[in-house]
Amino acid sequence: MSTVLVSETWGEHAAVLARQAAASGAGGSVGRVELRVLDVATPASPLRLQRGGVLERVAVAFETYGELNADGTNAVLVTHALTGSAHAAGVAERDGELGWWDPLIGPGKPIDTERFFVVCSNVLGGCYGTTGPTSLDPATGRPYGPSFPRYTVCDMVEVQRRLLAQLGVRSLRAVIGGSMGGMQALEWAVSHPELVRAVAPLAVGARHSAWAIGLNEVARRAIMADPAWAEGRYPPGSQPAAGLATARAIAMLSYRSFDSFEERFGREKRAVGAAADGACASDGEVFQVASYLAYQGEKLVERFDANTYLHLTRAMDDHDVAAGRGPLERVLGAVRMPALVMGIDTDVLYPEPEVRELARLLANARYERIVSPHGHDAFLIEYAQLAPRLREFLADDRAA
Amino acid sequence: MSTVLVSETWGEHAAVLARQAAASGAGGSVGRVELRVLDVATPASPLRLQRGGVLERVAVAFETYGELNADGTNAVLVTHALTGSAHAAGVAERDGELGWWDPLIGPGKPIDTERFFVVCSNVLGGCYGTTGPTSLDPATGRPYGPSFPRYTVCDMVEVQRRLLAQLGVRSLRAVIGGSMGGMQALEWAVSHPELVRAVAPLAVGARHSAWAIGLNEVARRAIMADPAWAEGRYPPGSQPAAGLATARAIAMLSYRSFDSFEERFGREKRAVGAAADGACASDGEVFQVASYLAYQGEKLVERFDANTYLHLTRAMDDHDVAAGRGPLERVLGAVRMPALVMGIDTDVLYPEPEVRELARLLANARYERIVSPHGHDAFLIEYAQLAPRLREFLADDRAA
Numbered sequence: 001m002s003t004v005l006v007s008e009t010w011g012e013h014a015a016v017l018a019r020q021a022a023a024s025g026a027g028g029s030v031g032r033v034e035l036r037v038l039d040v041a042t043p044a045s046p047l048r049l050q051r052g053g054v055l056e057r058v059a060v061a062f063e064t065y066g067e068l069n070a071d072g073t074n075a076v077l078v079t080h081a082l083t084g085s086a087h088a089a090g091v092a093e094r095d096g097e098l099g100w101w102d103p104l105i106g107p108g109k110p111i112d113t114e115r116f117f118v119v120c121s122n123v124l125g126g127c128y129g130t131t132g133p134t135s136l137d138p139a140t141g142r143p144y145g146p147s148f149p150r151y152t153v154c155d156m157v158e159v160q161r162r163l164l165a166q167l168g169v170r171s172l173r174a175v176i177g178g179s180m181g182g183m184q185a186l187e188w189a190v191s192h193p194e195l196v197r198a199v200a201p202l203a204v205g206a207r208h209s210a211w212a213i214g215l216n217e218v219a220r221r222a223i224m225a226d227p228a229w230a231e232g233r234y235p236p237g238s239q240p241a242a243g244l245a246t247a248r249a250i251a252m253l254s255y256r257s258f259d260s261f262e263e264r265f266g267r268e269k270r271a272v273g274a275a276a277d278g279a280c281a282s283d284g285e286v287f288q289v290a291s292y293l294a295y296q297g298e299k300l301v302e303r304f305d306a307n308t309y310l311h312l313t314r315a316m317d318d319h320d321v322a323a324g325r326g327p328l329e330r331v332l333g334a335v336r337m338p339a340l341v342m343g344i345d346t347d348v349l350y351p352e353p354e355v356r357e358l359a360r361l362l363a364n365a366r367y368e369r370i371v372s373p374h375g376h377d378a379f380l381i382e383y384a385q386l387a388p389r390l391r392e393f394l395a396d397d398r399a400a
Numbered sequence: 401m402s403t404v405l406v407s408e409t410w411g412e413h414a415a416v417l418a419r420q421a422a423a424s425g426a427g428g429s430v431g432r433v434e435l436r437v438l439d440v441a442t443p444a445s446p447l448r449l450q451r452g453g454v455l456e457r458v459a460v461a462f463e464t465y466g467e468l469n470a471d472g473t474n475a476v477l478v479t480h481a482l483t484g485s486a487h488a489a490g491v492a493e494r495d496g497e498l499g500w501w502d503p504l505i506g507p508g509k510p511i512d513t514e515r516f517f518v519v520c521s522n523v524l525g526g527c528y529g530t531t532g533p534t535s536l537d538p539a540t541g542r543p544y545g546p547s548f549p550r551y552t553v554c555d556m557v558e559v560q561r562r563l564l565a566q567l568g569v570r571s572l573r574a575v576i577g578g579s580m581g582g583m584q585a586l587e588w589a590v591s592h593p594e595l596v597r598a599v600a601p602l603a604v605g606a607r608h609s610a611w612a613i614g615l616n617e618v619a620r621r622a623i624m625a626d627p628a629w630a631e632g633r634y635p636p637g638s639q640p641a642a643g644l645a646t647a648r649a650i651a652m653l654s655y656r657s658f659d660s661f662e663e664r665f666g667r668e669k670r671a672v673g674a675a676a677d678g679a680c681a682s683d684g685e686v687f688q689v690a691s692y693l694a695y696q697g698e699k700l701v702e703r704f705d706a707n708t709y710l711h712l713t714r715a716m717d718d719h720d721v722a723a724g725r726g727p728l729e730r731v732l733g734a735v736r737m738p739a740l741v742m743g744i745d746t747d748v749l750y751p752e753p754e755v756r757e758l759a760r761l762l763a764n765a766r767y768e769r770i771v772s773p774h775g776h777d778a779f780l781i782e783y784a785q786l787a788p789r790l791r792e793f794l795a796d797d798r799a800a
Contacts, residue, residue, distance in 0.1 A: 226625060
């Protein structure tokens with residue numbers, strides 16, 4: 001078990017990646033990677049959304065690592081979480097950043113780019129290059145903002161399916177992702193069993209719980225309560241920063257755990273503003289945990305869009321892999337492909353019993369527990385535990 | 401274990417009380433009770449606060465049940481939680497409401513008013529009759545609002561001590577309370593061992609954790625982000641309702657549990673506003689859990705004050721029973737009186753290991769586990785489990 005208390009969300013992701021790369025076993029880097037963009041919907045072939053909307057233009061931002069084989073059957077789709085992006089591995093051409101799952105993807109790494117053609121794309125409705133609320137609505141020439149049509153995890157998968165078809169992928173060796181990425185993996189397994197040979201949903205349940213919906217709800221309330229939100233019609237560059245920061249702070253609590261906060265912050269305080277003096281000393285201090293949550297909020301504001309946050313969390317809340325398909329037991333029982341389901345013992349957002357239940361209902365699943373003090377975020381931290389399990393899962397010949 | 405999914409915070413408290421009264425064993429009602437008020441600080445004997453402020457006038461609102469014995473030694477102090485009041489038992493003279501711990505307090509009940517003189521007072525800084533941010537500042541003739549001086553759990557206890565002295569209480573048979581009430585009970589045990597013979601802190605730790613501070617912090621952020629907050633200078637009747645409601649919604653999540661939300665709400669939806677129609681049907685619905693959280697927020701806004709919420713949660717965050725007293729082990733190890741510490745197996749706010757640790761460090765404590773799907777709020781719900789433990793604890797002759 002790692003004792004390094006860092007991760008993307010601790011704001012020290014590069015340090016984690018560097019330190020954990022070794023722990024995840026042998027393997028090299030995919031090197032410098034470029035974000036590419038392809039159109040997957042056009043007026044001639046629009047994207048009809050599950051909830052009734054239509055998008056006449058959809059561009060998808062994506063990265064690929066490794067080479068597609070001649071018959072187009074060695075692709076692995078890696079799917080990202082709520083505030084993630086297509087940059088899963090390697091060093092971004094644009095800004096030099098390491099991908100969010102770099103220790104797991106590369107030559108000789110568990111998701112081995114010498115064997116697999118790995119694809120990661122920004123989800124439909126995201127704000128990292130794929131068409132979403134920050135994109136221009138061709139009908140008005142202005143950003144969609146709040147009028148971006150509602151979409152679901154199912155629609156995200158359809159966009160990925162179109163992208164993969166354009167790339168020449170004929171079937172997927174596996175779809176792998178955590179949290180919202182796990183929802184996409186599950187949706188792939190249920191809706192396209194003919195295209196997917198194995199699936200690895202991590203730290204996620206079969207449908208979004210009332211608890212998780214409640215947490216998203218209060219985060220959305222925080223955004224919408226910010227007067228700068230302006231019913232979603234804020235000008236570019238003037239988003240509801242305070243509201244989005246509070247939403248992130250709420251989410252951060254659910255991504256971590258009692259123990260990780262206690263270990264890292266305890267009751268430590270730090271001075272704020274001017275030097276604390278005499279009688280007001282106590283008021284010139286804040287708890288480190290408060291300062292940390294504020295910092296995490298500010299950081300998200302710099303890199304994410306409030307309307308996108310609202311839309312994506314609604315899509316997560318709508319996640320129910322059995323919706324419209326029959327009883328959950330039957331829907332998941334019909335998924336015959338090998339599945340690797342990993343849960344985290346300290347996850348408060350998707351508690352282990354929920355994840356274990358998902359594994360139980362899938363016809364051919366193996367459940368693996370990640371032991372970590374870090375809570376939900378362990379799927380972005382505990383590479384030493386994730387790596388051997390993914391390596392073994394992808395070595396399995398049953399689905400090769 | 402109760403399977404009735406109701407409580408104060410489910411908005412069905414009366415129903416709980418009625419149903420659970422039977423489960424808590426024999427016992428009658430204390431009948432109609434009146435809220436009384438006494439001054440415990442005057443310009444001649446001001447209240448000097450731990451953090452340096454001074455209050456020249458402090459009035460305390462309180463209720464009592466049962467009779468004080470001749471030597472003033474049969475009093476039990478019951479201490480309330482964050483949004484609680486002095487109305488712990490019986491039927492309020494003013495509005496007919498049942499007290500928040502009515503099944504536990506009364507003739508023949510575990511906190512037996514035929515044996516004990518039970519006192520419950522609204523805490524210093526509260527908004528149910530005791531001097532707090534909504535009170536008029538004698539210096540300005542306007543409500544204190546944000547300028548109410550910062551106070552601590554220690555100050556709450558000093559106000560209670562003064563009240564009890566005025567009532568003729570010479571020593572306390574026990575101090576009993578959950579959550580913030582438990583902080584007061586602990587502070588009593590540590591600061592006034594000569595006045596207290598037994599203590600029962602429920603669902604609380606020895607000091608506020610980084611996790612609990614973080615939850616309070618995001619709740620405060622929600623309040624302060626509301627433009628109606630106006631740096632705390634909102635006019636009476638125009639408080640930051642949206643912010644306070646969101647703060648409450650955040651807190652509600654931490655008072656409950658994954659399982660209780662799942663059991664009660666699952667993925668149920670309800671229509672909102674005008675009848676849902678065709679294409680927009682999905683947008684005309686909200687999840688029940690979202691509706692519930694909104695409702696709980698609105699209900700709190702009707703009965704609580706935002707500045708008071710900010711102040712009280714800061715006092716909770718400052719809770720550290722060892723602060724300024726030495727190592728925690730030594731401070732709690734010096735508490736020789738019998739202690740009953742109860743934790744709740746599903747409490748996410750004060751997780752059971754934290755509560756158990758408190759019991760371990762106290763010299764003479766018994767730990768009891770409350771098994772409940774309801775999370776932290778179980779201390780306001782699980783009367784059938786609380787009652788026998790409190791009854792036995794108070795029957796114990798060691799501290800009689």
